[in-house]
Amino acid sequence: MTTVLAHAHPGDTVYGQVGDASVPLRFAGLSAEYQVLRDRAAVLDLSGHRLIEISGPAAVDFAQRLLARDVEYLTSERCMMSLVLDDAGQVVDQVLAFGRENGLLLESSVGAGTRLIEHLRANNDEGVEITDRSGDLTVLGLEGPYAWGVVGRLIDGELASLPFEAVSDTVWNDVEIIFARTGFTGEYGYQMIVPIESAADLWRAALEHVAAAGQEALELAMLEVRQPIPRLETAGGVNVIEIGANWLVDVTKDEFVGKEAVLAAFESGQGRRTVGFSGGDTVPEPGARVLAGGEDVGEVVLAVRSVGLGATLGLARVDAELAAAGLEFTVEGVDVTTLTSPYIVPKSWSIPII
Template sequence: MMKSGDHMINVLNMSELTKSLSEHGVLRDESGYGVIASFQGAEHEYHALRNHVGLIDLSASGLYVISGEDFVEFVSSLLTKDIDFLDIEKTLTSLMLDEDGQIIDMVSVYRLEQAILIETSAAKRDKVGAWLAERKSDGVEIENWNATKTMIGFEGPYAWKLAQTIVPFDISSVPYQAFVEIDLEDEPIVFIRSGFTGEYGYKIIVPHHQAISTWEQLKAWEEEEGELEIKIEPVGLEALEIAMLEVRQPRAQVEGNGLTVYEAAVQWFVSYHKEAYVGYSALQEQLQQENKQHLIGFTADNTLTLEIGNAVMLSSNKVGHIVQLAYSPTLEKKLGLALLDDACAVSGIELEGINEAGESIVLNTVSSPYVLPKSWSIKMI
């Protein structure tokens, strides 16, 4: 990561929205795509996500529209989730596997009237695009929406109040994992209720030329809730990733980084009655393997040094290693994920993390969610 400059802007692939925001933030390289890591610091932005509203530039996410005579069959053959009965204006999350059963990405799938939209992570955007092109049949058309459209997200316990200013109907009528196609300033957009942090979350997909003005309009919004002045703050990827970890929301860069479906503990993205998809046979073999490991959450004292890759020990025996680590402002502790032997990958036990200096740090395994989002106790009015 580095402060934005001409070199970074020229080297990284990024939308016009990201370029405009990079003047005020720190850029991060996500497999060649520029994303904003932070604006005013991760902890400040985290506070917005958990207590107010965080505005998120999602323009680096991949957006591929699949259409044609065989579009449903084609997309279904690449997903672990069953989409045969996915209704129009509904969405779900699925794994996309390669032939060896390894995770290519965790994608969001949107059922349009005559097509399916696939949303990818920024890091795996090109990999998914290449995979779609490689598997494409004659009865399928693939359109890259990134050429013409930009995605913006906003999340927080009061995000629904901001969402109400966009849609011309009662916001509570849009259920979780649903979307509608509406007009915003006489331009067609996609309005989605779906998020990453456990808070109320929404995304909008707008034409490129509308992205910067829409961002500025959303950013200018504020409202009062009793004595609380609700504010909206731009949020970078660092704060978003902390909030995602707190509710055990998987990320392609962690769970999809060389781990099997079982190791990543993302079996809930798999429809087990479904058999006809790429990677199915390899996945069944993985599930039959012995001496398995999987991810479990843990907390540790924030004053002690730990790093990703540090060994995890139980009674002087190595039982795994740390794969993700962050500071949780709510818990005021280090929070992480460790890949552990199955016998140890349970909540409520005490383990040891061994840092590079050979020091022993107490790790306490915990069950998710590690933080209860404020949105869970706030009703839309």
């Protein structure tokens, strides 16, 4: 799936295949885009997120059974992030669920739409309508400590101060859009679900106020605040507990696909746990061994060069008894230190919306 905004991007945009989607990885370079996102505000091409409409009389019952968080009373003015699990408790995807008048709209994580829709259809015991809306709708994001100001200039200042995960059906440039206060990076974040034929116009309008950031800058900023990046963290048959994504699962719900497996994993106390680490100049590959006191205690899940820290930043999955901040490990001969989350404190936490 190629981004519907490709024709609106600069000619030297660097694209990459992420799952089933071709997405812009970089526009002006990772460092510059990261700084814009953390210091001011950036517009994001989120067209690699698939939009799937669940409708019909049993839509809410279906979503309530398939999503790991409680969406029974999700009104059309709210959205919610949730995991979707399989029977074994493994992550199918991390979705943003929007309440709608006739059901729900699910937004997949980047490049995971095909897998998600296949899973939904395979589990459609309720006979709901499952419609891929990515042919007519797409998603743009705004994130950064001053993203609220951009919302005011671009659409409506009232929208900027919506509560977190509030949704408003609004109009931009005579076009109906779904506007939501969301966020992946710990900064002020907003999403706009817009008809594809108007997406390029909105993208260009946003660029009059902010610069664009690509997938690499977005994922770096997500990692820094320990926002799960499903495509990079769920490989290898790990469960929710090992990933540390418990907060995207509501175990107080009566029933959902994967609940028994998640509870069994939680109660067993077995398996490894994920912890952040930093150190060194080299970036280890996923799977690189993690040593503690000379003993192999786990492996690297992902690692990148952090612009904010000026050092390598990564996640390691290690023995549970060693999953704690402030420890010295060795990865490929390099000393690293485990970290306390968030690894970078978002500027938005100290900047009020005015």
